[in-house]
Amino acid sequence: MAVPLQFLAVSKSFPRGRDRVQALQELELSLAPGTITGLLGPDGAGKTTLMRLATGLLLPDSGRVLVFGADTADAGSRIQDVIGYMPQRFGLYEDLTVQENLDLYADLQGLGREASRDRQQELLKLTALGPFGSRRAGALSGGMKQKLGLACALLRTPRLLLLDEPTVGVDPIARRELWEIVQGLRQEGTTVLMSTAYFDEAEQCDAVILLHEGRLLAQRSPQAFRAPLAGRTHLVRHDALSRRRLQESLRVRPGVLDARILAEGVRVLLREAAPPRAAGEHWQEATPAFEDAFVALLGAGAGAKPAEDPEPGGTPDSGLPPDGAQAPENVIEVRDLRRLFGNFEAVASIGFEVRKGQIFGLLGANGAGKTTTFRMLCGLLPPTSGSLQVAGMDMRHASVAAQARIGYVSQKFSLYGTLNSRQNLQFFASAYGLRGRRRTERLAWALREFQLEGYQDANADELPLGIKQRLALACALLHEPPILFLDEPTSGVDPLARREFWQRVNGLAERGVTVLVTTHFMDEAEYCDNLVLMSLGKVLAYGSPQEIRAQARTAEQPEPSMDDAFIRLVLDHESGLRRAS
């Protein structure tokens, strides 16, 4: 059997402004028939370019791309007969109904009427989209859109299926369903190549391709990725120090490649097997995960190094009382908060409290009501009912005064794309009313603290996503707000940039800044002190990450992940609803 996909010394570059950006360089790879291969890499590694080259929608500058032995340069239409492709924006016609979309793609792929009807039935059952046949694709939830996109790509059982980040922004339940569909394709002999930002998905693949700056870093099985790390990963706990202090101390120790905060302690990845222990610490060996391999190969501390010098007057060791000794001051108090849009209840009577210096998470899938809750907390949207206190002020009346004490990073980062980094900072400094020496100092601080010196003259539009996110955070912190609101700050950002970002947020919390953050990455819950898990406008669970995970503990699953916990809680909640009705 011919190799499903083969790249032979493939290079591809794109013009940007006056020069060219090298997207892929001398890339060599091939996929084994009937396997699922994961494609991972930081932003700008060339994942989407690789996918498009495989479809024949892009041609290489040099080298050859072969699909089942046929060169994409001269057999484009023959190749498109045997592949299925789901682009990042899944290519659905939003004005068309589910059925119409399926009909369109069935006809485009030249399926006969009979064959098409049978296959559609099968796919509708598989994706559980049957009841939504006459609903417009634009009115589907994110997860359903993804499933429909996948169904359209699967209509004429492709021999090679290319999926570009099919699980981004999808809730854990839909993500799991998508995975089941993809894994079912193994039986049909389909070869799958999918790019993903989730490490747990990488672990389920037969092989993983790691791409970095357009080059192939490694291609092997997930087990082979993890093997060299045996004995190098540990979970560290400390008798007295907080997790954040402990992490600060571990991270800079010689021999430590990476230190990551978990709810239970700090996970450490070592260069060598011998751990550099210190007094009061409990080291426990942990099983290496794919994420560790990713960091070991790519990160090696790159970019994840913190700002050398934290804010003057607020260094971690400046004698602040340890956690717990602080007076428990509630910075945010929410009670019975509701918001209706017409008859639709976007937020249904939620309540929580956030103490000073805490990182508080709002977790949930798209459409759970996170952003609505968030806007109400920022004073951008009036609640329908309920009480809302931020920094001791009632957001329903004193929102402007409270807003001066809030730093806000929105989902889209709200930067001016045609201004350069320095101009963006200057603009926000003016917007916050900074003047004179303070302004000069804060601007210099922002450039230094967020390592933006090298990007001062680059327009915000041209910055990589990770840098953009840093700049947005710097802008939001110029006026030294005691409260920081972050709305999906890590959405679409690659795993390394996400870690670095959380590193910074942890540093801020350590200095007493209260952080409220929304995310749809369940694993990011580990960074939070407390969180609420939301679904369909309701709070499913409220507590620390350990507490929430404990709620989902069962005999079969003694150590559920946050993903597992979410799925369990949502299913319980829904069956509860069914019983109640």
Add this chain to the structure above:
Amino acid sequence: MNAQRLRRLVRKEFIQIVRDPSAIAIAFVMPVVLLFLFGYGVSLDARHVPVAMVVDAPTAETGTFVGRLQQSPYFTPLPYPDIHAAQQAVMAHRADGILWLRNDFSRALLQGGPAPVGVQVNGVDANTARILEGYIQGAWENWLEQRALDQGTPLVVPVVPDTRIWFNPTVRSRDYLVPGLIAVIMTLIGGLLTALVVAREWERGTMEALMATPVTIGEILVGKLVPYFIMGMGGMGLTVALAVWLFAVPLVGSFWVLLVFSALFLLAALGMGLLISTVAHSQFVASQVAVIVTFLPAFILSGFIFDIHSMPAPIRIVTHVIAARYFVSILQTIFLAGDLWGILLTNGLALLLMAVIFLGLTWRRSHKRLD
């Protein structure tokens, strides 16, 4: 070209048009608004122009003259006691001009000598001013003639122009504006709407998914051409129907000839729209480009409103690359003069050439590639 795929693409396009409010706005709402605007609102004729009348010494003669003006559809005479009051009225925009019959008017008239009439016109709006001047003169001559006839004395005028207006005897601007609108409306659908819908496919990522299927580039192009060709012809039919039945514009030539040449123009417009969409992959850029290179020229440089012959030479040269120019000329010919093959064929040839060039360029520039 695969019939199954093509049929589905065309069907998909129609569903999208029906469900997308912006497509409906461009394809149906805007044409109707334009039609009513130009059919009822905009008129280059002067009608019911308010004119301040100052009669210093009313007599039987002045009475018949004023009565004459009152009956005319072109004027609304407003009496003022003296010239100062009339001048105030002009300054306050209550009147556009002054007709002043001095106290020696009747005497001069009865003596058989020249009887001067004072005419003052507000010249700010040069067009109306000139029209008003001509009308008053016409009314005056008319009255003199009538009076001479009544009295049985021959009117002594050295030269009498015997004017005859061809093709549009009542000189109604609506009669050439409304047919000209067909060019504008077809440009709207063929150029602007087509460029927008293709750009939208790029923007939403559907083009990428479409191209990764076995569909050919020819099918994608024809799949866009067919629906918007039908829409454009529909817009043309609607305009012709409203022109003939609602605005009573005469259609002197034959409808079938009109149909053939409209189809030719529409192909050129669609070619432009598709060509724009090969360059502009965002709706914003596509709409800007389409408005500037198709819609505005069809309005301003096509001879639809402004006469091409009175444009400065460089602009006159520019009009030659604008398809609408040839079509407006065809439209005005068919509607007002009839099937004059000499004019129709030369202009039609130009349209054919443009359609071939634009569609050919689009064909050559389109690839099933993203870069």
